[in-house]
Amino acid sequence: MQEKLRQFQRYLDKAGLKATRQRELIARAFFATTTHVSAEGLYRRVAGRHPRIGLVTVYRTLKLLKDAGLAHERQFGEGRALFEHASSEHHHDHIICTECGKITEFENYEIEALQEQIVRRLGFLIRHHKLELYGLCRECSAATGAGQGIQTAEAG
Amino acid sequence: MQEKLRQFQRYLDKAGLKATRQRELIARAFFATTTHVSAEGLYRRVAGRHPRIGLVTVYRTLKLLKDAGLAHERQFGEGRALFEHASSEHHHDHIICTECGKITEFENYEIEALQEQIVRRLGFLIRHHKLELYGLCRECSAATGAGQGIQTAEAG
DNA sequence: AGTGATATTGATAATCGTTTTCACTGTCGT
DNA sequence: ACGACAGTGAAAACGATTATCAATATCACT
Numbered sequence: 001m002q003e004k005l006r007q008f009q010r011y012l013d014k015a016g017l018k019a020t021r022q023r024e025l026i027a028r029a030f031f032a033t034t035t036h037v038s039a040e041g042l043y044r045r046v047a048g049r050h051p052r053i054g055l056v057t058v059y060r061t062l063k064l065l066k067d068a069g070l071a072h073e074r075q076f077g078e079g080r081a082l083f084e085h086a087s088s089e090h091h092h093d094h095i096i097c098t099e100c101g102k103i104t105e106f107e108n109y110e111i112e113a114l115q116e117q118i119v120r121r122l123g124f125l126i127r128h129h130k131l132e133l134y135g136l137c138r139e140c141s142a143a144t145g146a147g148q149g150i151q152t153a154e155a156g
Numbered sequence: 157m158q159e160k161l162r163q164f165q166r167y168l169d170k171a172g173l174k175a176t177r178q179r180e181l182i183a184r185a186f187f188a189t190t191t192h193v194s195a196e197g198l199y200r201r202v203a204g205r206h207p208r209i210g211l212v213t214v215y216r217t218l219k220l221l222k223d224a225g226l227a228h229e230r231q232f233g234e235g236r237a238l239f240e241h242a243s244s245e246h247h248h249d250h251i252i253c254t255e256c257g258k259i260t261e262f263e264n265y266e267i268e269a270l271q272e273q274i275v276r277r278l279g280f281l282i283r284h285h286k287l288e289l290y291g292l293c294r295e296c297s298a299a300t301g302a303g304q305g306i307q308t309a310e311a312g
Numbered sequence: 313a314g315t316g317a318t319a320t321t322g323a324t325a326a327t328c329g330t331t332t333t334c335a336c337t338g339t340c341g342t
Numbered sequence: 343a344c345g346a347c348a349g350t351g352a353a354a355a356c357g358a359t360t361a362t363c364a365a366t367a368t369c370a371c372t
Contacts, residue, residue: 018339018348039330054351059330075234080329095280104278111270115289118262123294124251130288133271138279174319174368195359210322215359236358313372320367325360332355339348 001031004070004085011068022053026061027070036074036082036103076103076132093131099140157187160226160241167224178209182217183226192230192238192259232259232288249287255296 008027012019029046030037037045043058062083065071072086076096082103092107111131119126136144164183168175185202186193193201199214218239221227228242232252238259248263267287275282292300 016348020339020349022350052351056331056351057349060349075231078231078237081234095275095278095282097280098283104280106274106278108270108274111267114264114267114270115287118264119251119289119291122251122260122262123297124253124260124289124291125297126251126289126291127254128290130286130290131271132287133275133280133282133285135275135280135282135284141279141281172319176320176368178321208322212322212360213320216320315370315372317370318368321363321365323363325362327360328358330356333353335350335352337348337350339346340344341346342344 001028004031008065008068008070011070012064015067017064022050022057023061023064025050025053026058027065030062030065030071030083031085033085036084038080038082040080042083077134091128093133095133095135095137097137097140098134099136099144102137102140104137157184160187164221164224164226167226168220171223173220178206178213179217179220181206181209182214183221186218186221186227186239187241189241192240194236194238196236198239233290249289251289251291251293253293253296254290255292255300258293258296260293 005024005027008023009019012023026042026046029042033042033045039055039059039062042062043053043055046053046058062071062073065083066073066086070086071083074082074084074094076082076094090107091112092105093111095104095106097103115126115129135141161180161183164179165175168179182198182202185198189198189201195215195218196211198218199209199211202209202214218227218229221239222229222242226242227239230238230240230250232238232250246263247268248261249267251260251262252258253260271285272282291297
């Protein structure tokens with residue numbers, strides 16, 4: 001957290017931008033999140049303690065965090081964008097529960113390799129990709145009783 | 157084309173909806189497209205000859221075409237939705253050229269199988285997925301000279 | 313073909329997430 | 343501390359899509 005904050009300030013400095021109170025508050029709030037947040041959601045967190053901060057500034061700061069390489073913006077389906085920490089880890093993809101909205105991350109080397117093959121074959125030069133699986137998470141599929149497709153140990 | 161049009165009319169009839177002049181014109185224009193169209197784009201095609209048709213009606217008719225199972229709506233990145241014919245063929249995914257916007261379709265059984273594995277492992281019940289590869293198509297990568305990554309016969 | 317119930321249309325306004333505008337305020341190098 | 347100039351927030355603008363509503367068209371029934 002402190003390290004990421006420092007990275008952000010270093011970025012601002014290098015880019016000739018100013019390290020303002022608002023930017024620090026918003027960045028702090030962002031780094032304190034564990035899951036994906038929308039601009040609005042982050043705004044609510046910050047505005048709770050600092051009501052004078054505007055939603056616009058949250059949008060602007062999130063853009064800066066992206067530029068600094070510290071945040072990724074994701075578009076799941078339609079509607080609002082969600083932001084997540086940009087870790088130095090591998091690229092990952094997402095599974096989105098259509099019932100409760102829970103987002104689970106995963107990475108799979110083989111899928112990436114297959115994508116690479118396809119792209120080569122078609123003569124494309126790939127820049128990035130987006131793989132999203134939509135469905136019901138374990139809890140929601142249990143709750144709605146939409147059981148088929150789930151294999152559990154006791155099923156056998 | 158005629159067959160799809162008939163399917164649409166059958167759907168309207170079954171749903172207790174009316175087969176209007178506008179709906180036929182818009183459906184015709186849609187079935188006449190070969191690639192992905194936006195509502196706006198389809199509107200422009202229709203409005204060329206029939207200026208009294210409103211964009212709103214195009215949106216509404218596209219929704220009906222979806223309901224009839226004759227169109228799919230796609231959200232590529234941010235911005236406007238694109239519509240494509242819903243063929244009875246297999247599910248397919250897309251490669252989008254970030255330069256010229258060209259959209260190429262592909263399908264790959266192995267990727268689907270791997271997705272299935274991952275989903276099982278995580279206890280999710282998958283409903284649908286979305287795989288999009290973004291990059292430069294053959295023409296655009298040649299044009300911009302961003303050559304690396306492309307393997308051609310004459311390269312050896 | 314005519315009628316009438318009701319679905320449909322199109323212009324306009326509304327919506328939603330996001331970005332711009334702009335007058336005022338803050339930051340930071342000097 | 344000063345001043346140039348970047349940053350702020352409120353409100354307006356924006357683009358894609360949807361809702362509203364009065365006027366119009368369709369279609370089952372005669």
